[in-house]
Amino acid sequence: xxxxxxxxxxxxxxxxxxxxxxxxxxxxxxxxxxxxxxxxxxxxxxxxxxxxxxxxxxxxxxxxxxxxxxxxxxxxxxxxxxxxxxxxxxxxxxxxxxxxxxxxxxxxxxxxxxxxxxxxxxxxxxxxxxxxxxxxxxxxxxxxxxxxxxxxxxxx
Numbered sequence: 162x163x164x165x166x167x168x169x170x171x172x173x174x175x176x177x178x179x180x181x182x183x184x185x186x187x188x189x190x191x192x193x194x195x196x197x198x199x200x201x202x203x204x205x206x207x208x209x210x211x212x213x214x215x216x217x218x219x220x221x222x223x224x225x226x227x228x229x230x231x232x233x234x235x236x237x238x239x240x241x242x243x244x245x246x247x248x249x250x251x252x253x254x255x256x257x258x259x260x261x262x263x264x265x266x267x268x269x270x271x272x273x274x275x276x277x278x279x280x281x282x283x284x285x286x287x288x289x290x291x292x293x294x295x296x297x298x299x300x301x302x303x304x305x306x307x308x309x310x311x312x313x314x315x316x317x
Contacts, residue, residue: 163219165193167210182209240295247293254286 168178168189175193179186182205192198198206203214210217230238258279265275291297298304 163217164189164206168193171210178206178209182206240293243293247289250289251286254282258282 164178168175173181175186175189178184179189182189182202184202184205188198188202192202192206200214203217207214207217258275261275261278262273265273295301
């Protein structure tokens, strides 16, 4: 199925596609994850994308796909995925730390040991955030390019 690729090519969110096709957001999510849609869902989506049901059912070969992603777009996609990963990491950290502090306070409030895992893991979360938001570019893509050019004997 090429639903997700077509949706992204048009710049639509899952909510927008659901509204235009008359399907639920949950149905769109299931289809994008690989669940086989019903014929009625396919007809609705085909109408939105202005294609036939047969064209919509084709599994795209990555080499022959009409949907091209430029290097700049791929960089932005990777950056957004990194930020999403950071937020997921941060949320997990906060939930687990709240749980650990609750256990600590309920079992022995005289000695707060939960600070140690909070500090250790917190350092990792901060590093992840700095990398995701590209705060420091040390050892980043520009550095990599410079090192490659240097080792190939080329001048920038």
